[in-house]
Amino acid sequence: MTFPSDRTSTRAAASGPEAHPRPRPLTADLLERLQGVRDALPVESVMVRRHADDPGIEVLAGRRLFTEAERRALPFDSPEYSYSVVCAAVAVEPAPRLPLVGVGLGRIAADAVAALKARSAALLGDDEQVDRFAADVLGLRSGGRWREAVSTALLGDWPAPLFSGDPIGPCALAGLRKEAATRHAQLTPLWRRRVRNARLLSLDAPLADGLSLAGLVTGGRSAEDSVIAREPDDPRLAALLRSLGPAERAVVEAWGDGAVGTWTEAAIRAGEADPCATGERVRRKVRRWTAEQERRGALRR
Structure with missing residues (x-):
């Protein structure tokens, strides 16, 4: 942005009173808005001094200061004119009688x-x-x-x-x-x-009966789940239970309950001290046993 080099050239920008009409006085509302300029700028970045003509006005020092006469001489459509209001004159106490002139802020x-x-x-x-x-x-x-x-x-x-x-x-x-x-x-x-106009949900999203979305995802029934869900007289379930210890058998039997959503919940129902570790260990053991049974069945076919 280019500022006038001196007062002479500035005043020459408006050679006669017909070129640019006299700006209207600032209203109290506009003065109050201008007060925010001084409050918002860091103190160390702006030099503030008292206006020579009126002790109720403070002038913010930018690249150069505008006197009231210079502001009157500036054309309405120049960027310097708006800058003179935004960065040059700030009222200490907003009052309509203060000798400031407004420039019609854009x-x-x-x-x-x-x-x-x-x-x-x-x-x-x-x-x-x-x-x-x-x-x-x-x-x-x-x-x-x-x-x-x-x-x-x-x-x-x-x-x-x-x-x-x-x-x-x-x-x-x-x-x-x-x-x-x-x-x-x-x-x-x-x-x-x-994502593609579809909402994403957290795995921690609460569902009914105190369950979360993570419980539904991790609790999906797999191949080994179909074995456990059989009646106790199912020979495959009986063979699975025989391959497990008493504590592991209790976890598997709890998992067979339809109300249990995860292996951790099954271990909790079985009374295990470390349900997370026990549930995961039993889950892997059941999965290995089921995979072995499926492999043997495929060989027989």
């Missing part, structure tokens, strides 16, 4: 001020103002993970142009919106995302 400049105030609100933990900024300026949802994502994005380096004396343009605001969306995606749990 949408980008107004959004930049709102973003700076939202940045300050994020630092202070003002969730309500962050939510309003996300909805009104960024067009995003508010609350929950969106609030955390927008707050994190606001605390990034998007206002860096101000520190070098440049205005915050549409690219910075677009980058802020993109960063908020990226942060939200990172904060969204995997089981809340969609």
Whole structure:
């Protein structure tokens, strides 16, 4: 961004009163919004000094300062004009009688001020103002993970142009919106995302009767399960039980109960001290026995 080199050339930009009408006075609402500029910028990055004409005004030092006369001389459509409001004049106490002149902030400049105030609100933990900024300026949802994502994005380096004396343009605001969306995606749990328009579910997702989805997945009936589910007089089940010790037999008999979903639950019902290890050991032993029986049956055929 190019600033006027001196006051003479600046005033020459508007040679007559007809070229650019006198700006209207700032309203209390606009002054209050401009107050957020001073609050949002780091103290070590901005030099603040008292305005020479009125002790109620502070001037932020950027690449150069604008006096009231210079602001009047700037054309309405110049970027310097918007910058003079966003980065030069900040009211200490918003009041309509303060001798400031408004320049008709464009949408980008107004959004930049709102973003700076939202940045300050994020630092202070003002969730309500962050939510309003996300909805009104960024067009995003508010609350929950969106609030955390927008707050994190606001605390990034998007206002860096101000520190070098440049205005915050549409690219910075677009980058802020993109960063908020990226942060939200990172904060969204995997089981809340969609793949080909289908929802993913966590294995810990609760189901009825205190069971979880993991219990259904790991508790699916396999070849050895069909053996255990037979009546006790089934010769294959009898042969399996004979190959097991008393404790292992109790686990297998508990597994045959339709209400048991996993081998760990069967070991718990059998009263084992370490149900996870015992259940897994019995499961592998039953699987090896079943595989051996299937191999022998295939040879006989």
